[in-house]
Amino acid sequence: KVYQSFGEFTASSTSNYDYILVGGGIGGSVLANRLTEDGKARVLLIGSGVLSDTEGVLNIIVPGLFGQIDASKFNWNYQTTPQAGLNNRTLTYSRGKGLGGSTAVNAMIYTRGSKDDYDLWGKVSGNPKRWSWDALYPWMIKNERWGPPTSNRNTSGQYDPRFHGYAGKTGTSLPWGGPSDLDGRSLKAAEELRAHGYWLNLEPNDGNSIGLTWAQWTIGNGERSSAAAAYLGADVRARKNLDIVLGAYATRVLPVGNLARKPLDFRTVELGYLPGVSNQTLRLTAKKEVILTAGTIGTPHILLNSGIGDRIGLAQVGVPLWHDLPNVGKGVSDHRLAEWQASRTGPLAEFGPSHQFLFKRFEKGLSLFEDYSDPSTGPTTPHAEVVILPSGANVNARIIALTPRSRGSIKIRSSNPFDPPLVDTGFYTDPFDILAMTEAIRTTKRFFSASPFTSPNSTSNGPYITGFLGPDPDLLVKEEFESRIRNISAPYWHMVGSAAMGKSAGESVVDADLRVWGVKGLRVVDASVIPYVPTAHTQAAVYALAERAADFIRKTW
Numbered sequence: 001k002v003y004q005s006f007g008e009f010t011a012s013s014t015s016n017y018d019y020i021l022v023g024g025g026i027g028g029s030v031l032a033n034r035l036t037e038d039g040k041a042r043v044l045l046i047g048s049g050v051l052s053d054t055e056g057v058l059n060i061i062v063p064g065l066f067g068q069i070d071a072s073k074f075n076w077n078y079q080t081t082p083q084a085g086l087n088n089r090t091l092t093y094s095r096g097k098g099l100g101g102s103t104a105v106n107a108m109i110y111t112r113g114s115k116d117d118y119d120l121w122g123k124v125s126g127n128p129k130r131w132s133w134d135a136l137y138p139w140m141i142k143n144e145r146w147g148p149p150t151s152n153r154n155t156s157g158q159y160d161p162r163f164h165g166y167a168g169k170t171g172t173s174l175p176w177g178g179p180s181d182l183d184g185r186s187l188k189a190a191e192e193l194r195a196h197g198y199w200l201n202l203e204p205n206d207g208n209s210i211g212l213t214w215a216q217w218t219i220g221n222g223e224r225s226s227a228a229a230a231y232l233g234a235d236v237r238a239r240k241n242l243d244i245v246l247g248a249y250a251t252r253v254l255p256v257g258n259l260a261r262k263p264l265d266f267r268t269v270e271l272g273y274l275p276g277v278s279n280q281t282l283r284l285t286a287k288k289e290v291i292l293t294a295g296t297i298g299t300p301h302i303l304l305n306s307g308i309g310d311r312i313g314l315a316q317v318g319v320p321l322w323h324d325l326p327n328v329g330k331g332v333s334d335h336r337l338a339e340w341q342a343s344r345t346g347p348l349a350e351f352g353p354s355h356q357f358l359f360k361r362f363e364k365g366l367s368l369f370e371d372y373s374d375p376s377t378g379p380t381t382p383h384a385e386v387v388i389l390p391s392g393a394n395v396n397a398r399i400i401a402l403t404p405r406s407r408g409s410i411k412i413r414s415s416n417p418f419d420p421p422l423v424d425t426g427f428y429t430d431p432f433d434i435l436a437m438t439e440a441i442r443t444t445k446r447f448f449s450a451s452p453f454t455s456p457n458s459t460s461n462g463p464y465i466t467g468f469l470g471p472d473p474d475l476l477v478k479e480e481f482e483s484r485i486r487n488i489s490a491p492y493w494h495m496v497g498s499a500a501m502g503k504s505a506g507e508s509v510v511d512a513d514l515r516v517w518g519v520k521g522l523r524v525v526d527a528s529v530i531p532y533v534p535t536a537h538t539q540a541a542v543y544a545l546a547e548r549a550a551d552f553i554r555k556t557w
């Protein structure tokens with residue numbers, strides 16, 4: 001049953017659930033579906049925020065209306081702390097609030113990342129049989145339902161059908177339109193620059209994403225395939241063993257049973273409304289376990305509010321300590337994005353999403369590697385991504401530095417669980433990262449300097465690219481260039497690692513089974529357990545992780 005309000009739920013609730021899932025994003029939606037599909041376990045999924053059902057909301061469903069989603073309803077709109085690395089700017093940090101979580105508001109780009117990214121999870125967790133590219137690949141396939149774009153255009157030569165799933169839940173497809181004039185030039189430019197490490201990569205999602213690729217999207221049958229749309233359809237909502245409560249906010253998890261006996265057993269969840277609505281709270285205890293699925297910001301926020309975290313940090317804000325776990329909320333990593341533009345001539349006909357992305361690995365001899373070790377996870381891993389986006393008279397390049405060394409944190413500001421957390425992205429606090437962004441911009445500049453863009457005959461009016469508008473590291477003095485980069489850089493909302501998996505409590509928050517170290521009854525299944533940000537947009541990795549986790553959680557019980 002779906003309870004549309006917390007009030008409706010509190011009137012009839014019982015503690016009759018095997019699993020309580022806290023947060024309705026990817027982790028919550030996937031687990032709610034998979035843990036109830038055999039009809040045996042009873043599951044409660046706690047949706048979040050207020051008015052959180054995303055079903056039937058046109059601006060969410062129609063991919064082209066992405067820019068018009070009501071952020072006041074469906075986004076937490078966290079504010080970061082002033083960022084020293086961004087000239088002390090404070091930024092809004094987006095996280096989805098409705099059912100489907102961030103997949104209801106995200107940009108729908110479908111990229112899995114590199115084989116080496118996933119193999120690192122295996123190394124740091126000590127369990128490569130569970131966490132590695134090869135171990136997770138079947139779960140990527142299980143998640144995916146690939147289909148043609150609704151324009152039914154010819155897409156041959158734009159992907160490799162061997163690397164996709166066709167019977168899963170999340171709809172994926174190539175872009176509706178294309179190839180455009182710009183796409184054709186990009187293909188020729190990649191070919192021309194082969195000796196410099198650019199080429200066409202037929203399939204970006206086969207474990208090696210390096211090259212110019214056709215964009216893939218989590219769009220199925222022309223609609224956004226959010227986690228809620230894909231995993232919580234009418235048939236799933238109708239299951240007798242699944243309850244979904246919307247408009248509830250998890251404040252804390254609490255221990256049950258003998259509080260003098262360690263490890264403490266954290267199977268109780270405390271729920272409330274967001275402040276200003278009601279003071280009513282409700283406590284529910286799961287029979288088997290509580291699974292935090294509240295995302296990279298929500299999950300450490302709940303853990304810290306519960307007294308699970310760094311004892312010194314908790315004492316500073318007056319939260320009683322239940323369990324000292326120093327790494328909660330620490331060591332988060334995220335991509336930084338710079339918008340860079342070139343002006344263009346030629347047809348302006350198509351305004352819409354990008355058709356192509358460029359993933360580039362930096363060449364070995366670059367001077368930045370003389371001073372800094374390479375943080376990339378291995379040879380299949382790119383350092384930079386360029387989302388190529390025609391926009392009126394310009395070509396926008398969304399440039400993403402994919403291998404950050406800087407780390408940020410999620411902390412709590414007070415002992416009031418309703419207070420928003422302190423979100424510190426830590427951008428550009430490690431000097432490598434600004435050099436990496438500089439190189440990423442040079443990568444973009446070189447690409448757009450290829451003859452298909454710049455030769456006098458490339459369009460009837462002259463060159464297609466007529467000039468670079470973005471800050472140019474080869475024209476500006478270093479200080480000015482870097483200051484401009486710090487002014488224009490923004491997060492790409494791919495934060496992970498705030499409750500990272502690892503081999504011990506001294507270095508991580510959860511074990512390879514995603515159980516919180518040192519306590520019982522509590523697991524985390526969301527982006528916060530991913531130890532280092534993959535060199536990709538993160539949703540595909542979280543879907544694979546959640547599918548994998550659903551399977552072993554079910555088998556454990």
Ligand SMILES: Cc1cc2nc3c(=O)[nH]c(=O)nc-3n(C[C@H](O)[C@H](O)[C@H](O)COP(=O)(O)OP(=O)(O)OC[C@H]3O[C@@H](n4cnc5c(N)ncnc54)[C@H](O)[C@@H]3O)c2cc1C
Pocket residue numbers: 022023024025026027028046047048049094095096097098099100101102103105106107108109110111248249250251293294295296297298299302492493494495525526527528536537538539540542
């Ligand atoms: C604006 C934006 C654009 C993005 N674009 C892309 C993209 O194009 N491609 C891509 O691959 N990735 C993209 N991402 C990232 C991707 O969507 C996330 O990595 C992914 O959704 C993370 O999944 P999650 O389950 O960990 O958390 P989320 O999807 O964030 O879900 C967490 C859920 O928990 C709920 N919650 C939090 N706190 C509480 C609480 N106290 N009580 C109850 N519920 C709570 C939240 O409301 C939310 O529903 C984007 C993200 C954003 C925000």
